[in-house]
Amino acid sequence: MPTRLFPTTRSTAATAPGALPLLGHAPAFVHRPLDFVAGLAAHGDLVRIRLGPLDAYVACHPELVRRLLADHRTYDKGGLVLDEAREVLGDGLATCPAATHRRQRRMLQTAFHPDRLPDHAAMMAEEIAGTTAPWRHGDTVDVPAAMHRLATAVTARCLVAAPERAGSLPVHASMAAVTRGVARRGMMPLPGADRLPTPGNRRFRRARQDLREVTRRLIAHYRADASDHRDLLSVLLGARDEDGQGLSDAEIHDHVVTFLLAGTETTAATLSWAWALLAANPAVRDRLHTELDTVLDGRPARHEDLPSLPLTARIVSETLRLYPPVWILSRTVTTDTELGGHHLPAGATVLFSPYLLHRRADLFPCPDRFDPDRWLTTAHPAAGTYIPFGLGARRCIGDTFGTTEAALAIATIAARWTVTPTPGRPVRPTRGSSLAPRPFTATLARRSR
């Protein structure tokens, strides 16, 4: 990690250059968000930006990000990106304030206890097999759409284990519309723009309503039949706090929608990027095939295979470094404070970006290169440098779930298929608060070993 002596004086952070009158940095933030945010590190450790009428600070140094995330009461959930997500996720675990977080997190922790992972992994393996069963040699697939279907099937199944019920969840279309809405609105720094009667805003509101209705019906169904289905919804219904109180229907609704959105978009994006990166790096792909042929011998991957698939694991880590799906996050300052010697007033928005940190050349040499083997020597990067799952009390609760799902899907699919993006059309990121690739097609070739 770069060593830095932060000033002890309480100065104001420098403003990034290039602000336009009235709009400030909003055009750059909206039109080329990744380059703009990654470029801020050159202007200081804590940099001020202006998005139209809003001011925000961006923490660019890993030590500042570590301090920020270690103190989740001073830097609470809120600010630009979060406020939009709250419209959909309500007070679910990812968006609830620090004051109620501890109770909720303790109640939900058992859902992601390592003991449950083998059950989840078995369901993941079935859904991976089901999603890929119709694939034929020579088929062309829309990769992000296929990975979204796969990740939705997995999350829905782990939430509601009985396949006939999970299959009957009409969540896919409404989830995709809701997520697109959240991503677009989170990046729209003009106040009120999200309330205009545009087709996109109308689709978003309809989809949000559909999701509410589906979860309401499911909760009623589970409450009527009190058995443990060994799924996430059963854990939510059985969870009790220290006073023996359970979660209300409204709380369960927010958690279900949070798991669906947080668990699906992220893993789908990771898998989509992984196929693009492997195709662009055939030497890594060949080594992956060798690992899979040796360990799996043509069969689908199971949870117990994962310790024998270290290159697969490094490919997941490296994909998450280059393209962290949650690439930018915000916090709101609850009380006057200082960060890195700079004064931050209560109410200020602080942004931090896993993408920015992961692309710092002083933290990751040749940061734009896809090099899974860097994880042979960097197995435990310093706190705050590699944060695809965040850090501290608000770290992702589904981190192992997500990496297990990604590793099982990559191993099972790559063991049988070569996924080659259609030539001549570079895979590019979408513009939004989630870092996913734009739709791209690929040809599937059945591998002969």
Ligand code: HEM
């Ligand atoms: C590759 C997959 C995933 C990535 C990259 C990812 C990323 C993240 C990040 C960066 C955070 C921290 C947000 C913050 O600090 O504001 C987070 C939190 C969260 N994630 Fe994930 N996530 C993934 C998979 C999942 C899955 C599979 C689930 C659930 C099924 C999930 C559920 C959550 C929840 C509930 C939180 C809020 C935790 C809290 O505040 O206590 N995530 N995730």
